[in-house]
Amino acid sequence: MTLAKIGVVTAGALGVSVGAASAIDLTVISWGGAYSQSQINAYHDPYMAENPDVKFIYDESAAEAVAKLRAMNEAKNVTWDLVDAVAADAIRLCDEGLALEVDHDSFLAPAPDGTPASEDFGDLIVSDCFVPQIVYSTTFGYRTDVAEWDGRVPTTVCDVFDLENFPGRRSLEKRPINNVEWALHCDGVPLNEVYDVLSTSEGLDRALAKLDTIKDSVVWWSAGADTPQLLADGEIVIGSTYNGRLFNLIEVTKAPVAMLWDAQAFDLDGWIIPSGLSDERVEAVKAFLTYATDTQRLADQAKWISYGPARMSSAPLVGQHIELGVDMGPHMPTAPANSQNVLIYDYLWWADYRDDVDQKFQAWLAK
Amino acid sequence: MRALLLIAPLLIFVLVTFVSPIVDMLFRSVENGIVTEILPHSTSALKDWNSERDELPGEAVFRGLYVDMVIAVKRRQHTRVGSRLNYEAAGIASVFRKTGRSLRKVDVDAFVRHFTDLHPDWENRAFWEGVFSDPAAAGVLPNSSRTFDAWSQDFAKPEDPVPEDFVYVALAGELRGLDASDLSGFGQPYAGMLAEAARTIGRLDEISLKQEFLQLDSEWSAATLWKTIKIFSPPLTEAYFLNAVDMKKGIEGVERKSEAERIYLVIFGRTFVMSVTITLACIFLGYPVAYFLARLPLRKANLFLILVLLPFWTSLLVRTSAWKVLLQQEGVINDILVAVGIVDDSARLVMINNQFGTIVAMTHILLPFMILPLFSVMKTIPPDFVRAAKSLGADAFTAFRRVYFPQSLPGIGAGSVLVFILAIGYYITPELVGGIKGTFISNRIAYHISTSLNWGLAAALGTLLLMAVLLLYWVYDRIVGIDNVKLG
Numbered sequence: 001m002t003l004a005k006i007g008v009v010t011a012g013a014l015g016v017s018v019g020a021a022s023a024i025d026l027t028v029i030s031w032g033g034a035y036s037q038s039q040i041n042a043y044h045d046p047y048m049a050e051n052p053d054v055k056f057i058y059d060e061s062a063a064e065a066v067a068k069l070r071a072m073n074e075a076k077n078v079t080w081d082l083v084d085a086v087a088a089d090a091i092r093l094c095d096e097g098l099a100l101e102v103d104h105d106s107f108l109a110p111a112p113d114g115t116p117a118s119e120d121f122g123d124l125i126v127s128d129c130f131v132p133q134i135v136y137s138t139t140f141g142y143r144t145d146v147a148e149w150d151g152r153v154p155t156t157v158c159d160v161f162d163l164e165n166f167p168g169r170r171s172l173e174k175r176p177i178n179n180v181e182w183a184l185h186c187d188g189v190p191l192n193e194v195y196d197v198l199s200t201s202e203g204l205d206r207a208l209a210k211l212d213t214i215k216d217s218v219v220w221w222s223a224g225a226d227t228p229q230l231l232a233d234g235e236i237v238i239g240s241t242y243n244g245r246l247f248n249l250i251e252v253t254k255a256p257v258a259m260l261w262d263a264q265a266f267d268l269d270g271w272i273i274p275s276g277l278s279d280e281r282v283e284a285v286k287a288f289l290t291y292a293t294d295t296q297r298l299a300d301q302a303k304w305i306s307y308g309p310a311r312m313s314s315a316p317l318v319g320q321h322i323e324l325g326v327d328m329g330p331h332m333p334t335a336p337a338n339s340q341n342v343l344i345y346d347y348l349w350w351a352d353y354r355d356d357v358d359q360k361f362q363a364w365l366a367k
Numbered sequence: 368m369r370a371l372l373l374i375a376p377l378l379i380f381v382l383v384t385f386v387s388p389i390v391d392m393l394f395r396s397v398e399n400g401i402v403t404e405i406l407p408h409s410t411s412a413l414k415d416w417n418s419e420r421d422e423l424p425g426e427a428v429f430r431g432l433y434v435d436m437v438i439a440v441k442r443r444q445h446t447r448v449g450s451r452l453n454y455e456a457a458g459i460a461s462v463f464r465k466t467g468r469s470l471r472k473v474d475v476d477a478f479v480r481h482f483t484d485l486h487p488d489w490e491n492r493a494f495w496e497g498v499f500s501d502p503a504a505a506g507v508l509p510n511s512s513r514t515f516d517a518w519s520q521d522f523a524k525p526e527d528p529v530p531e532d533f534v535y536v537a538l539a540g541e542l543r544g545l546d547a548s549d550l551s552g553f554g555q556p557y558a559g560m561l562a563e564a565a566r567t568i569g570r571l572d573e574i575s576l577k578q579e580f581l582q583l584d585s586e587w588s589a590a591t592l593w594k595t596i597k598i599f600s601p602p603l604t605e606a607y608f609l610n611a612v613d614m615k616k617g618i619e620g621v622e623r624k625s626e627a628e629r630i631y632l633v634i635f636g637r638t639f640v641m642s643v644t645i646t647l648a649c650i651f652l653g654y655p656v657a658y659f660l661a662r663l664p665l666r667k668a669n670l671f672l673i674l675v676l677l678p679f680w681t682s683l684l685v686r687t688s689a690w691k692v693l694l695q696q697e698g699v700i701n702d703i704l705v706a707v708g709i710v711d712d713s714a715r716l717v718m719i720n721n722q723f724g725t726i727v728a729m730t731h732i733l734l735p736f737m738i739l740p741l742f743s744v745m746k747t748i749p750p751d752f753v754r755a756a757k758s759l760g761a762d763a764f765t766a767f768r769r770v771y772f773p774q775s776l777p778g779i780g781a782g783s784v785l786v787f788i789l790a791i792g793y794y795i796t797p798e799l800v801g802g803i804k805g806t807f808i809s810n811r812i813a814y815h816i817s818t819s820l821n822w823g824l825a826a827a828l829g830t831l832l833l834m835a836v837l838l839l840y841w842v843y844d845r846i847v848g849i850d851n852v853k854l855g
Contacts, residue, residue, distance in 0.1 A: 067817040092820070095450070095464060097443030169696075174803070205627075219720055220803055234697045348461060355819050356457035362811075363630040365803040 023053045024284050030084040032060030034248070038304035039084075043292035050291075054284065065089060069098045069274055078276040081285050084133070087126045087268040088347050094129035095351075099272040100282065101128040107286045109294040111313035120295070120311045124268055126347055131293055132270040132310035134301065137333035137342075138178050139264035141231055141246040142238035145256045149237075156341075157263035158186035160238055161214055171227045171239030174220035176361035177350060178240070178265045181343055183210035185263060191341065195349045204357060208364050220365070231257050243333050247306035251324055251331075261338040267345050268310065308334035393833075396826035399604035402596065405448040406435045408510055408537065410600040418594045418618075428593075429576040430540035431510075433473060437533040438517055440467045454821055455606065455615070456595045462586045473579045478535045481571055482564055489560075490529050492519075498561070503552035507545070511538040536576075542568050594618045607827035631811070631828065638807045639835070641726060642790040648730040649786045650779060653737035657778070660738075661745035672742070679735040687799050690728040694719040694800075720802030728800050733789055737782035744778030780847050788836055808832055 028044070030036045036058065044056050059080070061068060066089050072078045085093065093099035104125055108117035118125060124132040142154050148167050159166050160182070172179050184194045184203065187210045197203040211218075219236055221227050227241035228249040243264070249255050271293070273285050291297065298309035299317035306328060309315065318328050329335055371378075403410050408431030416424045439445035449463030482489035489495075498504060499515045514537035518530055547562035580587045598616060599606065606616045613629040614621055623629070656675070660668045678686060693699045696715045704710040718724055748771060756766035794809040801807070808828060815825035843849070 064817045066820060070820065092450075095446035095460075097447070222798060229691075230695075233695065235695050348464075351464075352453065352461045353457050355454060355821065358814075358819065359630060360627050363628055366630055366633055 023055065024281070025055045025057055026081040026281075026284060026288065027057045027059060027079060028082045028084075029059045029062050029065055029080050031062045034305055035244070035307075036060065038301050039292075041304050042301040043288075043297055046297075047288055047291050051287075054288070066092055066098075069093060070096065072274070073098050073276060076276070078274050080274050081277060081281055082288070083272050083274060084269065085130075085272050087130060087132075087270065088345075088350060090130040090270065090272050091127045091347050091351060093272055093274075094127045098275055099129035100275045100277070102131065102273065102286075104131070107290050109290055111295055111311065113313065115313065117293075120313050122312065124270075124310050126268065129272050130268075130270050131272070131289055132268050133293060133298065134269050134307035134310055135266060135332075135334050136269060136307045137243045137264040137266050138173070138240055139243050139246070139333070140238055140240050140260040140262075141227070141249065141257045142260055143231060143234065143236075143256055144258050146237050153258075154238060154260050155262065157182050157260070159260075161186045161210065163214060163217060166238065167217075168237030169217050169219055169235065170214065171219045171221050171230050171236045171241075173240060174222045174365070176357045177354070178343070178345070179211060180204065180207035180357065180361070181265070181345075182263060183207040185343070186210060191263065191343055194343075195346045198353070198357075199349070204360060208361070211364075228253075228255075231255060243331075244306050247331050251321070251326055259338075261333075262341050263343050264333055264338065265343040265345055266333065266339075269307075270310065302328045302332070306331040308332040392822075392826050393830050394826075395822050396607050396824075396830050397603050397605065398823065399451075399599060399606070400602045401448055401451050402599050403602060405439050405444050406432070406596070407513070408432070408434050408540070410596065411510070412540075413593070413597045413600065416593070416597065418590075418597050421590050423577065423588060423590070424593055426572070426575065426577060427540060427543065429580055430536055432580065433470075433475065433576055434510075434514055434533045434537045434540070436466060436470055437531075438514070440470055441522055450820070452595055452599060454610075454824070455599060456591055458586070459592060459595065462584050462592065465584045466580070466587075469583050472583065473576065475532045475536050475574075475576070477571060477574045478539045479532055481539060481568070482535055485563055485567075486560060488556075489564075492523075492528050492530065495530055495534070498553070498557045501553050501557055503550075503554075507549060507552060508538070508541050511541045514538075538564075539568060539571055543571075591618065604823075607823040608831070610824050611827040611831055631808070634806070634808050634811060635831070635835075637722075637804075638791055638809075638832075641722060641805070641807070642787050644726055645729050645733060645790045646783050646787045648726065649734055649737035650783065652730065653734055653741055653782065654775075654779070657738050657741035657745055658775075660742050661748075662750075675735055675738050678731070683732065683795060684799075686732055687728055687796050690724065690731070690800060691719055694724055694727065719800055720805070722801075722805040724800040724802070725797050725805035728796050729790060729793060732796060733786045736785045736789060740781040740785065741775065741778040744781070745775055748774045776847075780843075784840070784843065787839075791836060792832065 030039060040058070048054060048056065062084050065083050065085055069078070069080070069083065072080070083093075083099075090099065094101065104118045104121065105116045108121075108131065110116050111120040121132050124135070126132075140154070140157065140160060144153075146166075146168060149165070152165055154160070154166055160170055180198060181191075181194045184197055184207045185191050187206055189197050198207065219230060219239070221230070221239070221241070224242055224245055227236070227239040228245045230236040231239055232249060232253060232255045238260070243259070246257065246259055250257050250259070271289060273282060273289075277285070293311075295311055295313045296317065298311050299314040299319070301307070302309060302314075302318045303320070303322040306321075309318065315332075315334065318332065320327055330337065333339060409428055410431075412428040412431040413424060416428060436445055439448065445463050445467040446460065449460040452463075453460035495515060496519070499508075499512050504512045511534070515530065515534050518534050522531070542561065542565040545565050547558075547565070550558050550561045550565065552558070553561060577587075586592060595618075598618070604616075609616055609621060611631055613624050613632050615624050660671055660675075663671065691698070695701070696717060696719075698719075700718065701710065701715045705712050705715065710716060718727070752770050752774070753766045756770045757763070761769065791807075792809050793807055794813055797805055797807045798810050798813075801810070809832075812825045812828050812832075815821045815828070840849075
């Protein structure tokens with residue numbers, strides 16, 4: 001990215017014309033890896049082909065986007081034009097005034113049948129600053145060749161907590177989010193009541209007590225690649241991670257692993273525009289977003305990665321994986337067969353209680 | 368002077384790129400200006416509120432809160448102060464967020480009418496500008512002046528004829544309790560008009576903004592919320608440091624956190640113990656290697672040095688991941704042990720995702736920092752000394768212990784200082800192979816910098832870490848003497 005910039009600067013200094021007079025470089029922040037590649041294939045490359053005066057500069061620091069945007073804002077020098085962020089981060093960025101509020105209907109394309117964008121995205125617009133892109137989920141994968149299980153197959157998320165029928169090590173993410181919800185759920189709380197229970201002072205203790213029952217068998221992961229590697233090596237028998245990673249493990253690596261979709265934790269990923277950009281840049285970004293989040297483009301992305309498009313109108317257009325030729329529909333977290341029992345992540349609750357719960361969770365871990 | 372000029376470029380470079388960011392970051396550990404900056408009226412009104420008695424603050428505070436909130440929402444700052452206070456008491460962030468969203472519903476027409484019914488001039492922007500450009504305004508009506516300035520400079524369009532509601536609320540709040548004599552400093556007609564408005568201001572007492580706020584969010588009736596705001600009003604705070612040592616600034620003063628929330632002292636202790644262990648392991652493994660290298664002819668020594676340096680040049684992530692492959696339960700080492708029959712298949716050793724894994728991986732990564740200074744010090748020890756000792760009757764061990772070893776001490780010193788200081792701030796390896804019991808304080812600092820955004824707490828933890836290192840450095844200087852440290 002820096003090299004590209006230097007190149008542009010030098011070219012400018014030498015009087016070499018770079019593109020048309022209205023040429024613009026847009027710095028786009030995303031997560032890197034297969035995910036960024038799916039975006040480049042589905043959105044950026046076709047857009048550049050149609051708009052030769054736009055050039056994208058890619059940066060893979062989405063994981064630190066909130067902290068970096070805050071620092072840029074304090075330094076009054078925002079150098080990013082478009083940031084890929086999970087919904088929780090988008091809410092925080094919006095809260096802190098670090099992201100631009102957008103009017104979804106005014107610049108996002110309507111669905112092919114004319115449904116306005118705000119209805120097509122529906123509830124997934126969880127913040128005024130957030131333009132949803134995909135639905136992904138954190139869910140479990142398990143090895144299909146565990147001898148000790150005597151042919152039993154985990155069917156509910158509570159089997160993760162069942163050491164008797166499903167012995168072996170399991171992996172969970174090294175943070176409270178999702179884990180405490182699953183634990184409470186398996187302690188007998190219906191999924192739609194977990195946040196009410198967690199809000200009480202005993203709720204968290206109850207969740208931690210349930211996690212205590214398997215604590216000795218848990219490997220805690222912090223990077224998304226951990227669980228697939230641990231599953232592939234037979235280091236664990238069941239573990240949570242992002243569904244796209246498991247898809248790769250099962251369909252590309254052909255590891256003896258299967259998906260457990262029960263109580264998958266839905267989450268969203270999408271775009272935000274940093275606040276503090278010049279009008280000209282905002283216009284350029286909006287033009288790109290109009291294109292990149294239309295019905296066809298969102299459906300296209302599913303050709304490269306198994307995350308569900310955020311528009312309702314995109315779902316019927318989801319086809320096959322471009323290299324594997326696998327039908328992608330059944331691998332989407334949003335597929336009806338997969339989403340019968342879903343944990344809807346409560347962004348606002350976590351925004352309030354994350355620090356508090358995290359501190360207690362870390363103290364519990366350290367015990 | 369000339370010497371100073373010569374080093375000036377470097378000095379300025381270091382100051383700008385190194386010292387000032389650190390000082391700025393350290394300052395965040397005590398900085399707390401955000402509360403009074405965003406809530407100036409409420410916090411100044413809260414000064415008169417007695418937090419001992421469990422009753423809610425009075426109407427003056429809620430009027431101040433209304434003005435603060437309107438301005439903060441316009442500037443999109445209300446959730447920032449909410450997040451700041453949320454660090455101290457969970458749940459406050461959503462009170463501010465919710466209130467900000469529905470603030471429009473608060474009805475303050477009565478405040479506007481109180482003035483405009485008295486005289487139509489109160490609907491005239493030019494008149495308002497006259498009031499607040501009067502020399503007496505800043506002294507007698509400081510809050511209203513500030514509010515009007517904020518409105519006219521930041522929010523008003525040039526053509527707006529009438530101030531917005533919140534300016535009226537601010538003025539009404541401040542006129543409460545003032546009378547004509549207080550306002551006599553103003554020129555005419557302002558003094559008269561203000562006095563007239565102040566005389567009848569009691570009429571507004573029946574308007575309860577408190578009730579309006581309670582309707583927006585019943586949490587505004589929680590005494591803890593108000594006490595938290597009051598406790599965290601001062602521009603400087605020790606709260607981040609207290610948090611960093613598992614204490615908190617509660618309503619009844621400083622107290623220890625509950626058992627379930629104590630975490631940092633444990634991690635600090637663990638960081639030190641493990642860093643010391645890693646340093647000792649590096650000495651134990653590095654000393655013989657350096658000794659062996661120093662005694663080889665230069666050509667051969669250089670060849671072997673490459674072997675020391677090769678891992679040093681390999682990516683840190685690659686080396687860490689390699690340890691995972693080696694140490695995990697289905698990993699290479701366990702497989703070999705099972706194959707040889709030393710370990711039973713059902714009882715494979717747990718060597719990763721714990722302290723052992725962290726110590727092994729970090730010792731490996733930091734070993735060159737011990738070997739290189741040791742090697743360069745040992746190279747300078749003339750072999751004649753040991754020979755002389757032997758010729759004087761010392762056996763090999765005594766010659767080593769009394770002659771060679773003391774001369775190699777500066778190398779151990781330099782290596783230990785390097786390894787220990789690097790180890791204590793290590794981040795990526797503990798994160799990847801540390802599991803839950805092998806993580807360091809830097810992992811928590813990273814969490815607060817990039818995930819929780821509690822930069823104050825991150826700065827406090829960082830400051831404590833820096834202090835601890837400086838303290839140890841000082842102790843080391845007293846015991847070993849820093850002059851004895853040689854890098855070559």
